[in-house]
Amino acid sequence: MGTNKFNGIQKVSYQQAITQIKTGDILLCSGQYLVSELIKKFSDSIFSHVALLIYWNDHLLVLESVEDDGVRIVPLSHYISNYENSGSKYKGELYIAHHQLIDDVNFDKEKTKKMFNKAISLLNCNYDKDEVAQIIARIALNIGRHKDNDKYICSEFVETCFNEMEIKFSKDEKGFIFPEHIAADSNVKPLFEII
Numbered sequence: 001m002g003t004n005k006f007n008g009i010q011k012v013s014y015q016q017a018i019t020q021i022k023t024g025d026i027l028l029c030s031g032q033y034l035v036s037e038l039i040k041k042f043s044d045s046i047f048s049h050v051a052l053l054i055y056w057n058d059h060l061l062v063l064e065s066v067e068d069d070g071v072r073i074v075p076l077s078h079y080i081s082n083y084e085n086s087g088s089k090y091k092g093e094l095y096i097a098h099h100q101l102i103d104d105v106n107f108d109k110e111k112t113k114k115m116f117n118k119a120i121s122l123l124n125c126n127y128d129k130d131e132v133a134q135i136i137a138r139i140a141l142n143i144g145r146h147k148d149n150d151k152y153i154c155s156e157f158v159e160t161c162f163n164e165m166e167i168k169f170s171k172d173e174k175g176f177i178f179p180e181h182i183a184a185d186s187n188v189k190p191l192f193e194i195i
Contacts, residue, residue: 002054010143010192014080014161017096018060024102024112025191026158027051027062027076028183031040031092035067045180048092050158054116063119065157069128071119080194093140094194100187101167119157126151145181149175 006028012020029049030040036048049062053076060076083090102112128151152160155177159169169185171177182188 001044002050003180004143006046006183006190006193009095009190011195012192014077014194015017015100017192019062021053021055021096022098023054023080024099025051025053026080026097026099026182026188027064027092028095028097028100029079029090029092029178030095031090033091036092038191039178043178044177046093047095047183049111050154050179050182052119052158053096053159054119055100056111061189063157063161065125065152065154067127067129070124071122072153073123073190095147095183096191096194097183098191099107099167099185100163102165115161115164119161122152122157122160139170155182158182 020044026052028047029051030036030046031048033048035148039048040046049064051062054061054063062074062076062079063071064074065071066088078084079094081087081089128149130151159177159182160170167187169181171181
């Protein structure tokens with residue numbers, strides 16, 4: 001693992017980014033928090049988090065699954081200026097990517113709607129803390145397998161939503177999916193980094 005296709009991509013301001021982001025784009029984060037650093041180390045990746053982006057009226061929103069809250073929706077602007085109500089920016093890099101199959105002329109736009117209906121239906125589902133422990137056990141001790149349930153780590157949440165559009169991502173040999181798997185997918189194209 002360890003895709004390098006995001007190396008050296010264009011850096012844009014938040015104000016410029018919001019004019020270019022489309023509903024269905026992907027937010028990939030490289031956090032500098034303790035849990036983020038562990039995720040990056042164990043997945044051999046620069047990415048520690050992945051989420052979906054959606055416009056609702058004039059608001060650019062992030063649909064994601066996070067440790068303390070589970071599946072939630074927050075404005076992308078919170079990552080820029082008030083992450084976790086801290087009054088500060090998210091500590092780390094924020095990358096935007098686009099899944100090119102969504103633009104295919106034969107792609108049914110109703111599938112995108114179906115994806116976001118699924119995402120909304122999962123709001124308030126718990127974060128899968130057990131899955132994180134299993135991933136660490138798999139990497140450190142080569143034990144454990146992924147088991148589907150009604151709890152989601154960030155990459156499981158994004159994968160579940162994209163599955164509604166009949167878009168699949170690869171997983172590791174034990175059935176786990178990390179932000180890296182989504183970032184490395186050949187149909188996921190880096191757009192820019194928000195600064």
